[in-house]
Amino acid sequence: MNTVTETPDLANYLAAVRRELGDLGADEVDELTGGLEADLADALDGSDRTPEGMFGPPEAYAAELRAAAGLSPRGAKRVPQLDIRPRIAAAKAWLDRQPWGPGVKAFGETARPLWWAFRSYVLYQLIVQTLSGTRQRAPESEVQWLLLVVLVIGGIELERRKWFSSDRFRRGLVGAADLLAVGSLVLAAWLFVIPNYSVVGLVPVGIDGYTNASSMPESGPVEGVTNGGRLVHNIFPYDSEGNPLQGVQLFDDQGRMLVPSEKTYSEGMSDVSVNPAKGRDGRDLFNVYPLKETLSGWDEDGNEIPATTRDAKASSRLQYPVGQDDPQPTATATAGPTPTLTETAEPTPTEPGDPTPSAELTETPADGDEG
Amino acid sequence: MDTTQLLKGVLDVAVLAVVAQEDGYGYDVVRRLRAAGLEDVGDASVYGTLRRLYAGGSLTSYVVPSDEGPHRKYYGITPLGRQELGEQRQTWAAFADTMSGLLAGSTGNTVPLERRRRTGSEGTR
Incomplete structure (x- = not known):
């Protein structure tokens, strides 16, 4: 027994083995070499051979270890990935121990084709939304129906017939589709669970996390002016x-500035941000309307456009002259039709209840029943 | 025949069988396998197999500190491991029967090619 002389040798040997496993994650190395020192020391116990003489070169030892552990050899390109298989296996083992486990498993087995079809539906949504940019739950044209049917059948057959001899390719494809579908499920669940989320009805069981750039964010109070739940960028007085x-x-009624609830938004391929006015004291004032806009980004042809500042343009001319609520309406009630009035009648102030011969004045509300 | 090649296919079930008898740490499992007749079994292969079976949920593991030296990592079998062991035991029994029958049937080397083929295909059923 010569533990005293062995230990440094063994430590060196183990360090060399660990180095050989260096491309693995720290957890995996620990997992592989945990307890190894005791095992090797036991094997060496009572022998005067060196670790290398007993177990061979550390490189070969490490290679054997990782091969037996089902890990890829060193130098093989390792795609960084979360290995969830042990967890899945552990979850399965846990499920098996539950009294209701077999029932759940059997249900899962039976419902699997449903999952395959759903996966295809998600893929369909991804394709249609990418190509058309529209958002709808059900297909709206024959082509879309055809695409959906082909994808669903393809997705089921892929599983049923174990298509593609290259198993890795198939597994990759199926794995990607699974991931996509799980992601969309999580997203959908998240969106539906959020209380008071007014646009739930608009959210497709889809891929993109956005509903509409101008709609309310998912949670929390909104800073600034909103209109019917929509974010406001600018105001045109x-x-x-x-x-x-x-x-x-x-x-507002408490003297707080009314500022836009969204100061930057997208318009096609370009970004628009509203610029504050400068106060005398140099402060940025976002409540001075209409705010000027700065446009940046790309035009329709994909050319980058230099940032330009412009006057904001109202989306359409919705404003109308308004009648004013004056306690003495007679003097101003005819403000609108004044031009015609000057042509047809003397512009003398009219007394209330005194009808003039002008036809236009029949429209004034005063003493209307006389005409 | 090179038994190391044969071992590769059955090391999992061999390790499961040994651990099912009694919990053990790495080198202990190696020793018991060797004592049982699998002298060619490699240390690292057994250790790697233990880790893999553990990662797959067939084994549990716990660390036992030692006064004299480094701690030992013990492995025990899980219900899942027992189930797998049972299944693999049956698979092995059927396979061993088949191979035994196949090999016993071919002791005479004067069997015509056609009959040999038939025996072979029956054997693999």
Whole structure:
């Protein structure tokens, strides 16, 4: 027994073995070499052979170890991946121990084709949404129906017939589709579980996490002005005549600035951000409307456009002249039709209840029943 | 015949059988396998197999500290491991029967080619 002289040899040998396993994750190395020192020391116990003489070169020893452990040889290209197989196996073992385990397993087995079909549906959604950019749950054209049917049948047959002799390719394909489908399920569950999420109905069982850039975010109070649940980028004020106003400062009833709830948004391929006005004290004021916009990004042809600042343009001309709520309506009630009035009648102020011969004035509300 | 090649296919079930008898640490399992007649079994192959079976849920493991030296990692069998052992035992029995029958039937080397083929195909059923 010569433990004293053996130990450094053994430690060196083990270190060399560990080095050979260096391309594996630290957890895997620990897992592989945990307890190994005791095993090797036991094997060497009572022998005067060196570790190398007993077990062979450390490289070969490490190679044998990893091969037996089902790991790829050193130098083989390792795709960094989470190996979830042990966990799945452990979960299965746990399931087996439950009294209801076999029932659940049997149900799962029976329901598997359902999963295959769902997987294909997710793939279909991905393809259709990518190509058409539209979002709908069910196919809307014959071509889309055909695509869906082909994908579903293909997905089921892929499993049923174990297509593709190259097993790795098949497994990769199926694995990717599974991952995609699981991801979309998680996403869908997440979106549906969020309470008060008003656009749930719009969310397809789909891939993209966005619903609409201008819709409410999933949770939390929104900073700034919203309109019917939609984020507001800019505000266009008009005067009573319908003329656009500039530099209008808006505050709420408590004197807080009304600022846009979304200061940057996408418009096609480009990004638009609204610019604050500068206060006298140099502060950025986001409540001075309409805010100017800066456009950056790419145009439709994919060319990068230099950042340009422009006046914001109202999406359409929805503003109208308004009648004013004046306690003495007679003087101003005819503000709208004034031009015609000057042509047809004397612009003398009219007394209330005093009808003038002008036809236009029959529209004024005062004493309407006389005409 | 090179028994190391044969061992590769049955090392899992051999290790499961040894651990099913009694929990053991790495070198202990090696020793018991060798004592049982598998003298060619390689240390590292057994250790790797133990780790793999553990990762697959067939074995559990626990560490036993030692006063004299490094701690020992013991392995025990899980219900899943027992189930696998049972299945593999049956597979092995059927396979061994088949091979024994096949090899016993071919002791005379004057069997015509056609009959030999028939025996062979029957044997693998």
